[in-house]
Amino acid sequence: MNFRNISLGLFIILALVVPGLAQVNGTPSQRLEIMRQKLETMKRSLGTSASVLKKEKRDGDDKDNPETPLGRLVSLEKESSGLLNEVNSLRGKLGRSEKYELSDIDSLEERVAKFQSRVDKALLETAEFRSKEVSQVGKARKKKKKKKFLGIFGGGTDEYEELIGSVTPGRDRELFIVATREIRKKNFDVGRLLFQTIISTYPDSAYLPMSKLAVADSFYLEGGTSALIQAAANYQDWLTFFPTHPLADRVLLKIAESEMRQIGLPDRDITRAKKAEQRLKALLQKYPNTPLLPMVKDRLAEVQDNLAYHDLGVGNFYYKQSVKYKKGGLKGAQSRYRDLIEKYPDFSGKDEALYKLAVTYLIEEETDQAARYFQEIVRDFPNSDRVEKAKEQLALIGASIPKPNPKKMKVIPQEKKSFLTNFRNEFFGIYPLTIDKNGVLMTKKFDKTKFELIDQVIENEGDLRDSQIPKALTTIISNKKRAATK
Structure with missing residues (x-):
């Protein structure tokens, strides 16, 4: 199916009507940084678009009259500066550890989202006033000299002011090519600005869906917590509009991987791990025939191991309190171990949970229950270093010792990490x-x-x-350079 024929006009209308569709989350500092980046991008788009109208010097286009195209853009540019000041003020309070209200960030976030929709609408509606009948695509552009601060610092050229500000036939293709080049050069902010220009200025462009996806990619490639939060939000935004696109399964995997890249050690916050698990399960449910199925299952197993180790750590805390220090907590340990075994049947550390759960039942003199879990270790974890201890306990109880499952004999226990590896992982x-x-x-x-x-x-x-999308998880189609996009 070719998605070039999709109703791009509907996409733009929905994007403008539903501001902030891709909601983000994170710490207050991360949320403020995301707002700052968005406002900086909007401010630059408005500034370059306004500069084109200033050059045109259209009759009646007064920069002080918000009813005119130029005045509208200038007014929004000033408003973006005001919002930026508010964001920076809150960032300053955080940096100085001063008191602030979380509701202030919530309110500001909502205002920025609404402002984004107004900016997108303004850029779209003023595009015709910035249009040129003669296309400049393929022609050399004059580079505007940047102003110097106090005549000393700065300078250089703004190569893309005319490219962003004016609207000409075929410009969307040029924007897409140049934006791709900038992202590849790690100029993520510039590349995103160029892709965003396609989205906000060329509503009928065939490049619009892929421009939106490329924006999400740029955040993912940039990395860092704030960028990954925005990557997940932008991928989700894209998926909302194009749920049946051939790339949809890959996009959902990227949402999960955006969360996975923020997962920490099991003894820390597991919010990201839970979100990654939800995304991976959703992928398996929505796209059961995806060629990415084996990779998705492997990632899900790894994420669930992280969650299981978290529960194991909590169970071990109660176990230690009750078994070693005799301070109670036996029921808490049992509850955690049972839940863990039920929720994560393929957990790589399941033998430890089974053994300690069995010990808690021995303490309570519930030998039948204890024997059940010791037997499971002997039967299903024949290569575990807890097998001999489990056999000893079964002999003391007088319970039968089962034969190991032949299929499980080939399962190699998880390799224990070296001291240096553990130290590095803990430290970082x-x-x-x-x-x-x-x-x-x-x-x-x-x-x-x-x-x-x-x-x-x-x-x-x-x-x-x-037919052009690889079956494997790769962005590379071939090793041969076929297009001049550099």
Whole structure:
């Protein structure tokens, strides 16, 4: 199916009517940083668009009259500066550990979301006033000299002011190509601004869906907590509009991986792990025939191991309190171990949970229950270092010792990490997970000899066909350079 024929006008209308569709979350500091980045981008878009209208010097276009196209853009640019000041003021309070109200951030976030919709609408509605009948695509653009601060600092050129500000036939393709180049050069802010220009100025562009996806990719490739929060939000936003696109399963996987890249050690906050688990389960449910199925299952197992180790840690706390220090907490340990075993049947540390759960029942003199769990260790974990102890306990109880499951004999126990590895992971808060750090359309480490999905989008002039999407989890279609997009 070719999604070039999708109703892009409807997409723009929905995007404007539903401001802040991609809601983000995080710490107050992260939320403020995300708002700052959004406002900086909007301010620059408004400024460059207004500068084009100033050059045109259209009759009646007064910058002080908000009813005119120029005045409207200038007014919004000033408003963006005001919102930026409010964001920076709150950031300053956080930095100085001064008192602030969380409701202030909530309110500001809502205002920025509404302001975003007004900016998008203004850029869209003033596009016709910035249009030029003659296309400048393919022609050399004059680079505007930047002003120097106090005549000393700054300077240089703003290569993309005319590209962003004016509207000409074929400009959306040029914007897409140049934006791709900037992202590959790690100029993420510039690349996003160019992709965003397509979204806000060319509502009928065939490049619009992939531009929106490329924005999400840019955040994912950039990395860092704030960028990953925005990556997940922008991927989700894209998926809301294009749920049946051939890339939808990959996008949902990227949402999960955006969460996975923020997962810490099991003894810390498990919010991200829970969200990643939810996303991966949703992927399996929505796209049961996806070619990514084996990779999704592997990632789900790793995430659930993280969650299981968290529960195991809580259970071990109660176990230690009751068994070693005799301070009670036996029921708390039992509850955690039972829940863990039920929720995560494939947990790599399940033998430890089974053994300690059995011990708690021995303490309560419930030998039948204890024997049940000791027998499960002997039967299903024949290579565990707890098997001999389990057999000893079964002999003392007088319970039968089962034969090991032949299929389980081939299962190799999880390799114990070295002291240095454990120290490093604890120090940096690292939990090892299998994650693809490439985006959906672009790779993290650009290789000019590779032909990527985004190159195919450019070659197709806007979208991808089902047959062009690799079955494997890769953005690379071939090793041969086929398109001049550099």
